[in-house]
Amino acid sequence: MKTAGQSGRVEGRAAPPRLRIAARVTAAVFGAYGFAWGLAAFGAELGALAGMAPAEAVTASSLLALVVLPAASLWAFAVPRITVGWAVLGGGGVLLIAASQFAGKFAGIVGP
Amino acid sequence: MTAKTRKLISSALRAAMLWPHTWAGVTLGGLLMLIFFMGSLAVFASEIDRWMMPATRVGTVETVPVSLDHAVLPAVEKLAAGRTVRDWYVQLPDERRPVMALQLRTETGNAGGMATGDGQLLPPVGTLGATYFFYPLHYSLHLRAGFIGYWIVCFASVAMLAGLISGVIIHARIFKDFFTFRSWGQVRRSLLDLHNLAGVLVLPFHLMITITGIVIVLPIVLPAGVQALYGGDVRRFYDDALGNYSRPRSGIAAPLAPLDPMVAEARRLWGGGEPAVVFVYNAGDAASVVRINRALRDRISLDVQPVFFDGVTGQVLKYQRPGPVVATHRVLSGLHFAAFDHWPLRWLYFLFGLSGCVLIGTGMLYWMEKRRVAHGVKPGAGWRSVAAIACGSTSGLLIATLAMMAANRLLPAGIPSRELVEVGLFFVIWIGSAVHAAVSTRTDPPWSEQCTAVALLAAACVVLNWITTGEHPIRAVAAADWAVLGVDAVLALTAAAAWRVSRRLARRRDPELSTLAEVTDHA
Amino acid sequence: MPDALMLPGLFGLCYFAFAALALSVERHWRDLVESRRGPPRRTVFRLRLAALLCLAAALSVAVRHDGTGFGLLLWVLALSAAALAVAATVTWKTRSARGRAS
Numbered sequence: 001m002k003t004a005g006q007s008g009r010v011e012g013r014a015a016p017p018r019l020r021i022a023a024r025v026t027a028a029v030f031g032a033y034g035f036a037w038g039l040a041a042f043g044a045e046l047g048a049l050a051g052m053a054p055a056e057a058v059t060a061s062s063l064l065a066l067v068v069l070p071a072a073s074l075w076a077f078a079v080p081r082i083t084v085g086w087a088v089l090g091g092g093g094v095l096l097i098a099a100s101q102f103a104g105k106f107a108g109i110v111g112p
Numbered sequence: 113m114t115a116k117t118r119k120l121i122s123s124a125l126r127a128a129m130l131w132p133h134t135w136a137g138v139t140l141g142g143l144l145m146l147i148f149f150m151g152s153l154a155v156f157a158s159e160i161d162r163w164m165m166p167a168t169r170v171g172t173v174e175t176v177p178v179s180l181d182h183a184v185l186p187a188v189e190k191l192a193a194g195r196t197v198r199d200w201y202v203q204l205p206d207e208r209r210p211v212m213a214l215q216l217r218t219e220t221g222n223a224g225g226m227a228t229g230d231g232q233l234l235p236p237v238g239t240l241g242a243t244y245f246f247y248p249l250h251y252s253l254h255l256r257a258g259f260i261g262y263w264i265v266c267f268a269s270v271a272m273l274a275g276l277i278s279g280v281i282i283h284a285r286i287f288k289d290f291f292t293f294r295s296w297g298q299v300r301r302s303l304l305d306l307h308n309l310a311g312v313l314v315l316p317f318h319l320m321i322t323i324t325g326i327v328i329v330l331p332i333v334l335p336a337g338v339q340a341l342y343g344g345d346v347r348r349f350y351d352d353a354l355g356n357y358s359r360p361r362s363g364i365a366a367p368l369a370p371l372d373p374m375v376a377e378a379r380r381l382w383g384g385g386e387p388a389v390v391f392v393y394n395a396g397d398a399a400s401v402v403r404i405n406r407a408l409r410d411r412i413s414l415d416v417q418p419v420f421f422d423g424v425t426g427q428v429l430k431y432q433r434p435g436p437v438v439a440t441h442r443v444l445s446g447l448h449f450a451a452f453d454h455w456p457l458r459w460l461y462f463l464f465g466l467s468g469c470v471l472i473g474t475g476m477l478y479w480m481e482k483r484r485v486a487h488g489v490k491p492g493a494g495w496r497s498v499a500a501i502a503c504g505s506t507s508g509l510l511i512a513t514l515a516m517m518a519a520n521r522l523l524p525a526g527i528p529s530r531e532l533v534e535v536g537l538f539f540v541i542w543i544g545s546a547v548h549a550a551v552s553t554r555t556d557p558p559w560s561e562q563c564t565a566v567a568l569l570a571a572a573c574v575v576l577n578w579i580t581t582g583e584h585p586i587r588a589v590a591a592a593d594w595a596v597l598g599v600d601a602v603l604a605l606t607a608a609a610a611w612r613v614s615r616r617l618a619r620r621r622d623p624e625l626s627t628l629a630e631v632t633d634h635a
Numbered sequence: 636m637p638d639a640l641m642l643p644g645l646f647g648l649c650y651f652a653f654a655a656l657a658l659s660v661e662r663h664w665r666d667l668v669e670s671r672r673g674p675p676r677r678t679v680f681r682l683r684l685a686a687l688l689c690l691a692a693a694l695s696v697a698v699r700h701d702g703t704g705f706g707l708l709l710w711v712l713a714l715s716a717a718a719l720a721v722a723a724t725v726t727w728k729t730r731s732a733r734g735r736a737s
Contacts, residue, residue, distance in 0.1 A: 044337035055353035058337030
């Protein structure tokens with residue numbers, strides 16, 4: 001892995017092992033997507049609870065999630081410790097999805 | 113200003129952004145090149161269609177509006193040839209496409225064809241053209257099953273977005289280097305200058321086109337909200353958001369009401385505007401539905417304002433305007449689609465789409481030059497495969513496209529599945545040029561040979577169009593056939609530019625000399 | 636404004652704006668105007684002011700001619716096109732200036 005060594009030199013750190021790179025790449029791809037998914041789902045539920053038309057809430061939250069997605073992807077490479085990155089992106093994604101499920105149940109009880 | 117940005121962007125952040133920027137570009141550059149190039153072609157899809165379908169060059173469309181009842185319905189019946197038609201739609205002629213395109217779904221299969229404004233069916237065009245080949249290649253790679261093509265293209269697009277953002281972060285001297293392109297001296301520095309220039313100066317367009325491209329298919333590639341509020345039913349979401357309407361067949365036969373009064377009613381509801389597409393679902397059934405879309409010519413938004421009519425009674429079933437957020441979504445989608453009639457914008461879209469290709473291509477070339485220095489003159493397998501991908505996705509893609517256009521003028525009209533032969537040729541030649549690039553890359557990909565091929569093919573296309581259709585530039589000007597003339601002009605320009613490049617590259621045979629050993633002057 | 640003049644006017648204004656901005660960059664001033672020193676502060680200020688005015692004028696031309704939506708879009712894209720044209724001019728001029736010098 002000459003490349004990793006090289007970019008490692010540029011970054012002024014020791015050569016990052018393959019595992020760390022794999023952790024960052026998967027965080028950037030799957031972690032960020034999961035986070036965006038959670039944001040879109042939770043945002044849609046929240047919007048619907050706040051009285052937006054469902055199609056409006058879905059569109060608005062999806063657009064927001066799309067703006068967040070590339071930023072979250074890059075952040076997975078910028079964060080000093082990738083464990084923190086995974087905790088925020090993965091954990092945040094799971095939390096948001098759970099919250100959206102909860103909000104959906106709540107809306108089911110309160111709503112018609 | 114610069115000092116402030118310096119503080120805002122720490123050198124650690126800048127260094128951290130380099131890795132994803134580099135490797136997203138190196139791994140997805142070839143795919144992004146395909147997407148950007150085909151997208152640029154799609155801007156002029158109608159014009160390329162006229163070039164590739166000479167039978168449809170019937171001159172400008174007459175100002176009299178097409179009668180659906182008197183011109184379209186007979187054509188539909190002729191196309192159906194006695195079979196029972198289930199659904200059909202017609203794209204009405206407009207300024208860029210002087211013919212109407214019909215698609216039918218019958219009990220035994222699909223049928224399609226083109227007809228002139230007065231309903232005269234044209235012989236089969238025998239090609240997919242730009243609208244049905246280059247354009248779908250741009251957004252779906254022709255991988256339809258399970259929207260897999262959408263997913264791949266959108267994944268690459270998110271990587272492109274990340275690449276654009278990280279590129280701005282990495283670029284240390286945006287304002288100092290704003291206009292700097294040192295075309296002299298080291299190739300590596302020229303490439304980086306060009307990469308920065310294309311990236312920074314056209315950044316608004318690149319950001320806009322990449323984001324809006326994903327926005328169009330957002331409910332499909334990020335269906336989280338649809339899962340949450342519509343139980344994952346994308347169709348129900350679209351019905352709700354865009355005011356679509358559908359109902360199942362009833363099984364009871366019933367005649368279709370006259371269509372022209374429905375068009376008049378749709379016009380009244382729109383408050384002006386022209387109909388663009390008319391769909392008839394469940395034709396000949398008591399539950400038939402007629403949908404009329406408005407033309408997108410006069411506005412940015414992709415909101416087609418569909419009006420749904422009961423096919424038997426002719427009454428309006430549904431005409432629903434989208435809410436403000438969905439309307440915003442339609443405007444964003446329309447920014448990408450560029451379906452509006454605005455020639456300066458159309459050309460700018462085309463040029464800036466190509467500038468995206470320059471951005472991606474120079475990025476890959478810069479990586480290659482930089483690694484060449486690291487490796488010395490003996491490149492490894494990784495370098496050679498990137499070199500082959502870079503070559504295959506730039507000159508190779510051009511060769512394949514031009515070869516398909518040349519084949520379009522050379523293949524006889526009668527051969528079976530002519531359009532598939534063209535498509536097959538495109539892919540075979542594309543793969544062939546990539547293999548050629550991979551095999552003959554020693555210290556450099558075969559740029560000069562492939563550029564020569566591009567030049568010859570592009571020139572051949574112009575000449576072949578002249579020979580096979582008799583439409584030379586002067587006649588095109590006389591007939592005011594700007595579409596064909598424009599395609600020919602771009603082809604001729606391509607030929608001239610590729611020829612010059614290939615000559616220059618052939619003169620500069622020694623890559624070591626130009627990129628490694630040569631001591632260059634200072635900035 | 637007549638239709639035919641709208642596009643050249645728009646691109647011309649954007650081009651002048653970016654040409655002024657390019658001259659306010661020290662490297663290009665040295666390459667194209669005076670090789671011994673960078674642009675004086677007052678000149679930089681005036682160039683930037685002129686650029687700003689040209690850009691505003693271009694925006695008003697575009698919006699007045701094409702409406703808000705199309706006008707804004709055309710203006711933004713014309714900015715990129717004009718900036719690219721200025722970069723090409725700077726390259727060409729610098730190249731020929733260097734050719735004379737050496």
